[in-house]
Amino acid sequence: MRSLFRLLAALLLCVQPALAWEYWGGDRGGQRFSPLTQITSDNVGTLVRGWEFRTGDLDTRPPDVMKRTKFEVTPLFVEDSLIFCTPFNEVIALDPGTGAQKWRFDPRISMRHRPANRFVCRGVAHWTDDRAADGAACKSRIFAGTNDTRLIALDARTGKPCADFGDHGEIKIDAGMKLEWPGEFQITSAPVTGRGVVVVGSAIGDNRRVDAPLGAVRAFDARTGQPRWTFDPLIHSGVEAGHSNVWAPMSVDEERGLVFLPTTSPSPDFWGGKRPGNDEHANSVVALRIETGELVWAFQTTHHDVWDYDLPAQPTLTRIDTGSGMRDVVIQPTKQGFVFVLDRDTGKPVWPVEERAVPQNGAEGEKLSPTQPFPTHVPPLLTQRIGADDAFGLVPGFERAACEKLFGQSRNEGLFTPPSPQGTVIYPMTGGGVNWGSAAFDPVNQILYANVSHAVQIVTLIPRDQAKGFNPPPGHDFGQQEGAPFAMSRAVARSPLGTLCNKPPWGETVAVDLKAGKILWHAPVGTSEDLAPLGIALNTGTPLLSGVAITAGGLVFTGAMDAYLRAFDARSGKQLWLGRLPVPGVANPMTYLWKGEQYVVIGAGGHSEGGTSIGDSVVAFRLPRQGEGVSLWARIIDRPGGRFEAKAVAAALVLIALVALLWRWRRGRRASAA
Template identity: 85%
Template sequence: MRSLFRLLALLLLVASPALGWEYWGGDRGGTRFSALTQITPDNVGSLVRAWRFRTGDLDTRPPDVMKRTKFEATPLFVEDSLIFCTPFNEVIALDPGTGAQKWRYDPKINIAQRPANRFNCRGVAYWVDDHAPEGAACRSRIFTGTNDVRLIALDAKTGKPCADFGTGGEVRIDAGMKLAWPGEMQITSAPVTGRGVVIVGSSIADNVRVEAPVGAVRAYDARTGQPRWSFDPLAHSGIDAGHSNVWAPMSVDEERGLVFLPTTSPSPDFWGGKRPGNDEHADSVVALKIETGELAWAFQTVHHNVWDYDLPAQPTLARIDTGDGMRDVVIQPTKQGFVFVLDRDTGKPVWPVEERAVPQDGAEGERLSPTQPFPTHVPPLMEQRISVADVFSPFPGMAGSCDKLLAESHNEGLFTPPSTQGTVVYPMTGGGVNWGGAAFDPVHQILYANTSHAIHIVKLIPRAEAKGFNPPPGHDFGRQEGAPFAMSRSLAMSPSGLPCNKPPWGEMVAVDLKAGKILWHSTVGTSEDRAPLGIAFQWGTPLVSGVVITAGRLVFTGAMDAYLRAFDAKSGKELWQGRLPVPGVANPMTYLWNGEQYVVIAAGGHSEAGTSIGDSVVAFRLPRQGERPSLWSRTIDRPGGRFEAKAVAAALVLIALVALLWRWRRRRRARAD
């Protein structure tokens, strides 16, 4: 019966016209699943680079500006084109087979501004006006949000602005108050559309001030640009706070007429004394009626958030086998590594969620929630507690500083409140799961997600000490104006520059939701592009981006090193690596063109992570007659990935140098004694 269900599900998918990539997450519900089967575990090792397109940003933008970019876009496959946005909100359409540019639109944003979350555009939205006649201008539209808070509508065939939308094709969004600086508020994720409405969220600078711009989600008529509704997730009655915005991608259920919002924590992130209570509907999955903005339901994943554990991932809309029959659900992964599974009509948990007691003793003036929600059926995707016993010490004498850092910091496990002493926040504020979200295979009923494993140390700084505070290198500093504390945040690192916690630092996870069972973990990424001599230690890299799953039983993903990778969906074994110009810190996508399946990723690096920066989009496909895999593509013939002879030799040299240095330091100390 189970095999029959899988066959019927696959036939249904193959019969569907949506075999391309019309939405940022593959479909309206963000499942990031493709029914394509041409590329399989048996032939993926022969993939070749089909083409590479450069946006030209490296040549036309000043280096100091490029150092503030994140190329996180996922192209759409619509109108016989690949359409995506650059970090500077240029929208570009490419030929799917050659990568040649077809059209380009430049909104001419001011590069002198300093967007709080870097220059960034994760994607665009596609919409077809069924009421317009065939061939009419702007019958099919591309919607894009900008770093300077505009919503723009373009003709999907030509790239020309839609004159009937807003003013000359754009709507300027009013923040509702004077911004602290141009760039305090921006739009980073793709808009969504449904029932003739286009909906857009916003990204607002964290930890700047208590009285910050509200995090309203705004909806506009997709034809005219006229405002339809706005929704502020945070009920401001009796509290003093801003934000609770939606910076992450949203999802749409067109049939039900619902849009699903992953909301954030109110401002500021790490002290909430002026926002007592649970801060409804912050840090929640919120379902709204598309046409009116009316609240259908909301489910909160963190009460009174003071850890920056907002919802960073697109809610995944899926139909799952719960054991009691099929059910339409919303799957919401979190930074803590939790997976909440909610009924799509009511928002109630499909499996029990327990309120469990969590650490208290918050900072002065803080009023913490005594409990937090914990899913009980689906296990966490990663460990959620760290201690001195977990410190990474690859060479003798390297663990001392990390031991001291963890021992001196407040650490009672998950949800330990921020403190003036310094608090261990693990998982860090950037993961578990981040904006890349999860992918769901509807045929085999398996969820896949990337996770990051690192420690943040968050410290509250009394207001009197915050004036003139000069943060040490590698420390974020937020003034949290209007609160009695400023804050600093840093990754727990050893003097060698390695994370204090043991690797892997990035893993892909597969989970059977029905069984509530983790099927496998697989390390993703190596140190090759960061370590001296190209040493490829299999330690994994942080994974803020996501994955794509195919009916060919492959999972594709990028990492913080310069490879696109393919994994066996059943076993988690790494099967293939495709070399990229710089790291592809973006969600990949796949499509069929002229009978050939392509896999594409934006390769632009990630300025916040300190990688090399680029401006490329790269496509791979199976070889044509006479073509052979090149240096850009290689098969992985063992679990765990590539560890070539040159890397082994380089590692031995490095170990020898460290050993010599250690011996020299011991002799020097002995002489001093």
């Protein structure tokens, strides 16, 4: 029966025009699955670099500005072009075969604009106006949000603004209240489109103040830019807190006319005394009618969040075999590593979700939820508890002892331990678990893939009378949380030498059989080569904010915090290939077919928050053409540790040469003396 299902699914894929990557998540529902099979587990090891395109930001932007960038973009393949945005919201179209620039649009955002979440643009959206005549200007449109909160419409073939949309091609989105600084409110993820409507979310500076800007989701007519509706994710009845917003990518079911929102925690993140109750519809998957904004259903994954456990991942829309029939579902991964599987029409869990008691006794004025929802069928993607016995250090005794002390002196009662003035262990950390990279789903083999991070944070509440003059130590994120009795400080738990305090691996790709409710494999992703001194490559894995792309060729592609794009065997999790990048590719890869050749592409611009080197490249790989091949030297050096080993060999050869020269010199002096 399973083989019959796979055959039917494969036949279905064959009749769909899915050879292109037309949406940020591959398709409207974010499956990140490509039916392309030219690159397979048998030949992926021969991939070569097809081209590299540099945006020029590294050469033209001030260095202090570049240090505040995150190059998290995934290009689209539409209109015979690769189209993407830079961290400064320039939209660029490239030739898919050569990487040559076809057009470029610069919205000219100010470099003085200091966005709360740094300069970042994860992607753009594409929409075709079926009412427009063939060849008409802006029949095919690109929509892009900006860090200075504009929504821009461009002709997908020329890059020129669509004059009939808004004010000469753009809409300035008003936050609806006075901002403390312009960057307190920004747009970071790609808009979505459906049924003639374009929908855009927003990102906010979460921990500056209780009355942070409202996080309304906004919809506009895709042709004219006229407002269609707004939706505030947080019900404000009796609630003084500022917002819940949608900064993460959204999904669309065009047939049902639904848009799915992954909503955030309400402000401020770590104290909720002024927002009593469960804070509906924050921390929820929310389904709205895309044409009207009418609420259809909402499912909350965290009640009264005080851990910054918002939903960062795009809801994945797919069809699964539940064991009792096929169902259209929404799959929602979380920062905690949970996987919720919900019926797409009702929002009800496909498999039971239990309300379980969680730690209580929050900070002064806090009213915690006594229970939290736990999925029962699909296991968590990572461990959710850590103790002093799990402390780690590369230097025996010294580093581990420091981490043990840090864990021991902090409040630590497992998942959902509330923040406290003494400091609380938050694990999984506020960056995940799963983050904005989201999950990928193989509809043929019914397997879910996701990247997860294993790292610990210590969150400390600082009493208001101490917060004014508080000077956070290096590496600590500080938020005033004005209007609350506490400010907050948080930092990743590290040893005095900078090593993560928990045992590796620190980043993994995980494969899950949803029907069986079983983890199939874990694969560490990334090494310390581009993060550690001297380029030493330890197979520790790296924290993973970005996600994966999967193919019918049996492959899982992913980047990491080191400068490699990797391919894993989808069945076993074995690493099959890695391609060197100019800087780390902390972005979701994508793949497409162009003139008979399959390409795999990733944005390689580094990540300022991750502490990596910074760049401005988009890099494409393909199979070698006739006469091309991978040299033995490249095979040796383009692997984890290969460059460190090459440097070590070179240093050894130089040392040998110096010794030989010294020996000859001394021998010559002795001969002269004789």
